[in-house]
Amino acid sequence: MARILSLFQPQPFLALVGRRKPLLCKMSMDSRARKVFAAAVEAVHPDTVVRQSIERKDDTVIIDGHKFKLKHNLHLVGFGKAVLGMTAEAERIMGDHLVKGIISVPHGIQQTLQQHGKGHLLLKENSCIKVMEGAKHNLPDADAQKAAEEIKELASGLTEKDLLLVLISGGGSALLPAPIPPISLQEKQDVTRKLAAAGATIQELNTVRRALSLLKGGGLAHCAHPAQVVALILSDVIGDPLDLIASGPTVRAEVWPEEVLTVLESYNLLNSLPASVKDVLGRPSPRWRENKEEADTPGHVHNVVIGSNSIALQCAGRRAREVGFRPVVLAPGVCGDVKAVARLYGLLARFACSPEEPPPEIAAEVLRLGPDVGVESWDLCRTMQVLGEGRADGWGALCLLAGGEPTVELTGKGRGGRNQELALRVGLELREMQLPPNGPVFLSGGTDGQDGPTEAAGAVTDGGLCEEARAQGLDVDSFLTNNDSYTFFSRLSDGQRLLVPGLTCTNVMDVHMLLIPPIPINMS
Template sequence: MFQAAIDSASPDHTLPFHLPMPPAGHTIVVGAGKAAASMARAVERAWPQDKPLSGLVVTRYGHGVGALDRIEVVEASHPVPDAAGEAAAWRILDRVQGLTPQDLVLCLISGGGSALLAAPLPGVTLTDKQAINRALLRSGAAIEEMNCVRKHLSAVKGGRLAQAAAPARLVTLVISDVPGDDPSVIASGPTVADATTQAEARAVLARYGIDLPPSVAAVLADPRFESPKPGNPAFIGAETRMIATPQAALEAAARVAEAAGITPIVLGDAIEGESREVGRVMAGIALQVARHGQPVQAPCVLLSGGETTVTVRGTGRGGRNVEFLLSLAIALKGKAGISAIAGDTDGVDGAEEIAGAVISPATLSQAAALGIAAQTSLDANDGHGFFEALGAGVITGPTLTNVNDFRAILIR
């Protein structure tokens, strides 16, 4: 089921059906995200050879696809931006300057683009952005909150790339990795009008107690740097086309379950909250099925997606999917007949090249036999260390796509 979810979001399978017709002028491809390289490759394969095509996209280190013929692929750091991402962002802005209405800007956006497009506004340094990113990642802030802040410190996000590309025609192809598939949130919406405000960004930072350098505070208070809003001429005629979503991934997994004679129950594609809390809630649902056959009889599988969060308090190696699984396993207490998988569809849970893990009724006893207490690992946010010791990690390598988290709880 996990593999089916990933395959459903492959740009090779989905992107060609969403391409616009070539324009009378030039086509410039730009983009950012963990799927940017595979999306660019899919564009090259499908684009007519006799039509002009050039561009530049930026992806995460290790998520490239080798050299392409007409589109340059740059790799940079995620989730904390680096100088390579900053340089790529400025080059992308430069690529879309001076175009005409006869030209087309084809923008390829996927999850991770916020960190990879790191062109700061005047007065903000890359070091400032790195520090704020790290603080937000550890705070437990939701993705919408993090991207609200990122938009208001960026020269390219929050619709500013669309401003730079005008008056060219703009078509954005998006792989969604956020709850609700809001294109203004995915990669912080570089080509989409921004409904959030500087005041909201300041409120997010205050809510999580994140200290700001005076220069950054000044930028967030200066109305000259407010992001472009709906109604701005830059967005007239701009199109956004969603080519892959978490819901489609869950539906692909559900078809696998049905073919195996297992009833799929899709709990939601936009589930948020603290990972450990979501784990406890889903354990309660799974136990209700196992004990009482409600809301459905076993065998069945509870499927869900979205993006949970982790408030980091320990010093372990973790990610939101393994944090969820640790909490789930503890709450299930080894209940017979229940197993689960959780993983990030991009192949990276947290900051490690580990997609997620699996649990079974034997997980807690296996850990105890190794002298490992699951609750101690959870308290330390050490999900990767826990599942690595058990040999229960799921390692896919870069999947070259990203429709966020995938969770399946199988009840037999």
Template sequence: MASTLRVLPGFARTRPVLWGSPASWSSSSMTLAEQAWQLFECAVGAVMPGPMIRRVLTVDAETGQMKVRDRNFQLHHNVYLAGFGKAVLGMAAVAEELLSEHLVQGVISVPKGIQAAMESAGLKEMLLMPQSHIQVFEGAKNNLPDKDSLQAAVAIRDMAEGLSADDLLLVLISGGGSALLPAPIPPVTLDEKHLLTKMLAVRGATIQELNTIRKALSHLKGGGLARAAYPAQVVSLILSDVVGDPLDVIASGPTVASDHSVQDCLQILTRYDLRETLPRSIKTVLSRADSDPRGPPCCGHVLNTIIGSNSVALAEAQRCAEALGYQALILSTVVQGAVGRLARFYGLLAQAAIVRLSSWVGMAKEEEDELRKLVEELQLPDLKLGDVLKFLEKARGPVCLLAGGEPTVKIQGSGKGGRNQELALRVGVEMSGCTGSNWEALFLSGGTDGQDGNTEAAGAWVTPGLASEAASEGLDVAAFLANSDSNTFFQRLQGGIHLLSTGLTGTNVMDIHLILLRPC
């Protein structure tokens, strides 16, 4: 099994590539880990950029009409393209093909190394044509803004500011867009903005809080790009990587008017004890933000459209799980909160599921009560625990529980890891209470972009035997967690077979979590 997992191809496909079509799958010949890999691949394959662009954007070559959902736009060699994010390379390739001669110029900012990764994987559909009108900037290694992504932001801003009322700016946005479009307002420097963002992230700030600060310090975020492009028409096609798909938060809302104030920023900075240590430059920008003579950006000339999200990926994973013979249920598409508490929830849920699926004596009342309290604490509005437990009571045979979102990690120490690997490691410990039953159990957490934290892994999978396996190899789980070093732990455990090593996928819709349960 180890060798099979290590050579699993990247997931940048519209259909599963390892196991063939659902009709050819044989659940009896696949291990639980192989099935988990397959379902993760299905989820990622459903949100590849090309098919999603084609579903919402069409161009009539005879009339020169571009249609985005139910809106029509007249084309006459007047289209400019800007893009930023982890899925934008593939989005831009399809957009240029559809727009053909109507595309005058384009500038996109994409992750460092993604073109080489797509070329190496033979994914020609994810690459621009040789004589493309689109200029590509690669930057933001490890999702951190840098000089390359700043250069891209300047080029995008210059292009947008040169447009007229006769022009149309097509904006392609996906997860990772914030780091790939840094344009700090002077006198704030890129290093100062990056340091503040890093300090907030280390303290456990949510993506919403991070983006509130980013918008206040940026020329292009918080509607700034829309303002720069005025009076041109702006059409934004957005692949969401944020819980709930809020337009003003995805990539910090460059084409959406921001409704956050300086007071919101100050409250966030106070919450994480950073207000008193701010550089003078940041204090200067914040002090004058509410009196900005430009006023809030007018976005009446903008059409913002979500083209894909985590819910699309989960729906496809559910379909594929059912093709494998599982009874599948999507728990939530808005999972967030601290990984430690979320791990406890998943561990208790797996135990509750096994209790209901087997002849075990029921869970202790205090554990069921804790499970209910965790649902409330984690604020999962779309998860109805009573309905989930009823589903488990009625289930017969293998069960697959799916969820998606983006939990938070408070970084400690200097280890390597990411929220998916740390969540998996913590769940593995919590699932130790599931050992001894006549049911196999597995938990997987993976980032759909293929990159988890400061590592090259997308995530990891674990079973209830993780704690005993670690002990037998002399690995102290608590020590690795205390140093935020989940990646090193999984590298050392059984030769790294628990890691999801996919490479960059070319898309990004947050994380996929799944629990698989089947009788031994």
């Protein structure tokens, strides 16, 4: 441990990031935090990520360094919450080379975009792309299944001369339900619901879900063979695993009935399976093995992640520099209980703001928290090294950035979401660390613009939060016990600490931001 902690003594890391102090803006820390968050969201707008990923040169399109010839041979399918905006931009770029398309999008999304002045994310009136809305309340339904059937029909009719552009974003799994006949949609949902209730892991759920689906687990790409398939993916999953985003319709996954049966047996569900599910799982050959030669065709499918939490954090870092901060990215995959995550940020704030070298116990606790919050020891060491050098050399303001998707243990019936609760808990941590009210500022916000069943995406907090709440007669602990962070922030100073960006039309999980004020050089 002593060897690890020695990393946090001042090192010549400044040679990598430069010694020039950024100029401080006159705007408040709160305002600058909101501007940095806005930049993160802007970077992953659906039209922006598509525009930046497709380069059109006459009759050739270049995607991720690969060239594809356009001969009025382009077809398009898509599914997900952000796909309508992605499709609108793709349609503008591809022009009349686009022959036909079908997209499955959330119920009511077109009207919502129109009402919020987002008309540029809608398709043109004479579009050759059919928009099908479904999956009310983010659950598969008959409308979504109908869209999936039409998408399958389109893909299955393509030839080796065709190019299929597949647009995928979060929510795509619910919008592309296609159970293998004779399984009904309700039967498939019942099986996966029972598995989830029994405590199955996400890997086990996906194993079963893919086995019962025509299009998930690479089924869509299989249907499109021998056409060339290019998938542009906006990721809402930690680590951007292609097989998990929308359940991987363009990512080959070998489906073994024996493996599925083992999962179901381990949760004592075999005897309660519908006859249709037993029929499908009893067939000798999994989908991909029916024609292995086709499945293994080189270059048949090209998957590209064009938007992610990492991309959002990179752009946030650039904006942070513009408004006077020296950025450092911790990690894009913070997870675990919000209590542990809040503790981590409180410790990092104290580590950065200590007027003298902080006690080694702080760094040791940070490292112990790493596995609980999904952050590697290396990333924690690197981050603390930068924060330590900032303290030792009297840098200007620092901006610690991270992303991910923590979880909240529900103990009450209040309103709010993980971002507002995280912000509230970090406010408590900053008070317990005895950091000044004009010290660090923390922001947590969902890039989809909504945190739980509220219009807020998150909140901004600092060390003065608890004193401000006490002065207004608000008991922080009681609001946390009831998971009522939204009500707390709404009542606190007329809701000024809430983060309400409005409809963002995208989702790459959450952005966390810890702003460290300028640290004076220790002249002793």
